Amino acid sequence: MARDKAMEILVTGGSGYLGKGIVEALVEKHPDWKISALDIRPPPAALAERLYQFIEADITSAESVNNAFVDYSPDLVVHTAGIVPARQSRYSTRKRDWERVKAINVDGTKHVLDAAMVAGCHHFVYTSSCTVVIDDLAHDYDNMDENVPTGHATLHYGISKAMAETYVLSPKHAQNGLVACAIRPSTVIGPGNTAVISLLHDLIAKHETYFIVGAGDNFFDFMYIDNAADAHVLAVENLLTTRTAAGHSFFISNQEPVYFWDFMAYVWAQFGHVPRYRFHIPMSLAWTAGFVLEWYTWLTGSAPTLDRGSVYDGIRSHYSNNDKAKKILGYVPKIGLVEGARLTCEDYKKHLAAHATESQAMKKLQ
Template sequence: MTNIESPFKVLITGGAGYIGSRLAATLIERHPSWQISILDLVLPIGRTLHEKLHHIFQADVTSTESVSHVFVDYCPDLIIHSAGIVPSRKKRYSTDPKDWNLVKAVNYDGTRHIVDAALQAGCKKLVFTSSCTVTVDDLDHDYFFMNETVPLGYAHLHYGKSKTMAEEYVLSPEVAERGLIACALRPCTIIGEGDRAVISVFYDLIAKGETNFIVGDGNNLYDFMYIDNAVMAHVLAAENLLTTQTAAGQAFFISNEEPVYFWDFLAYVWAQFDHHPSFRVKIPTNLAWAAGWMLEWWTWWTRTAPTLDRGSVKDGIRTQYSDNQKARRILGYKPVIGTAEAVRRTCEDYKIYLASQAKGKP
């Protein structure tokens, strides 16, 4: 069996991003003998991490030429492909073809470019950061305790559709025949220190006076997970492909394994900022679309950034949570930080961020 402490060369795409930078730091600490390199379009990484990296490649995954140039004199033993674009706020539910072209170019075409260039260079192992949205971006259905047997192809939002296409390419028999040994991880919504996407939307509801609404009956369950749990799943997947390879060809849902009532979760987040709605009104499901339209109109009228709209309202009335047994069995995955602590850490970090913004500091 391959010695896990061999001086493996590992490349993390999106290595300056939210998951990628934390993953790089974790691998450096966990496996000091490994040579960790990152690839990203922009590289705003801290000096401490910068000094510990073996290579830092600046490249655009949407460009075949840019990606190919990275592998001219470099061939890692394994790639963790975490580079991607996650549409946020109103663009999360966009139907604009221009938005789709950008998301597809990064998430699908970018994945193809990385895989093709890697195989050409001789690198045959890859961990792909997919997403639970390959299933749950089908907003017309609930997904109770979903596992990897749920068929793909129903996601209609840009992000989930692009991740589905990319995952299917990475795990396709055709690419496997070319020698790629790969697996895909499907994390749910990630929170943690450094999160400026998820918590910011929830926090903005306070200022906009939108915390008194509960759309539907309020009994829908939702998955969230802590960033370090997501990072550890990637570490375990990398270790697996470099040794036993029992994860090869497989996709894995990962979460905190603590489904929460979505609207109670929001209340818990708001409580971290000492906000407690004095009352909460349940809006029947059959009025959800009307409520979403009203909120879209209000944000347009007040010229404020939209938080709730028809897409997010529809998203907020359904259930989505996953079964992680496959990841537990094959990868040895087990979440370490619970959801309550994850929320506390995320919100404390966001308070520091808000304070720095108020003082005009970066």
């Protein structure tokens, strides 16, 4: 790493949750670097003030991305821009949903990488996902590492991330001078991210906290946002110096696999809810109920928590071995899962309170 030169780093998806975390981590650790963000929407004002520049671009458009790299060649690109299908969309089989995911996660990645290389940037950190493996709902993946093959995912997100990762790490690009690696985070939680916690919190109001599907002994991986951002910073530093991470993918998590159903109970407890009892539902019964609710959803347009996909997700074990990231990147999670989950819940309480205040104000105006 050239100490006499201020490195120029571009973070795509810099206005998104993980992207913001990576930008903040880079700015904190390397205040002399020029950190830019590319996104379809501007970042929060507080973050924008810390950026070298913000570039507005739509990664689904090759022209838009190419324009972003006109007269601009960063030393490295961290490509984290993407779409994560949430809730029932996670299990969608509709072609139009796939086309949207593909346009952003696969085609968007190709547009960014191609434009960066044409501009002379040959260092690239790709934000992949553990779903390149675990979106194969038919199997458990205990202590999985990077030797587990991809290509078996059946859900849109995992399929798209595997395709994009394969493109980035293609030997063809390496032969053309690309120095790249892929980071595969587990499910990320943290303040400001309501996706996971809102789903678990909603179960309280729906009175769906009293059952456990299957034996309830399946393990799951979560990770705190700061740890995910740190891993990306370590990857950036590696590719700009020793380059020992080049050509590799890395699973990262909090290295604290937990019983999935116990984690939910911990989250509920943060909101003062402790189920009086919990009974086990056989997987076959839950699967049938999920099938019925899918039809109910189709007929009514409602959004039930339970469907066949969530049943499969709720009974499987999948957690990763981070030894490779530890050895090559020096990755060690700094914030423990218990503390990370507590901080996430505390932030969500503020979100709920703000939403309640806003709703009351709207009612007064009506």
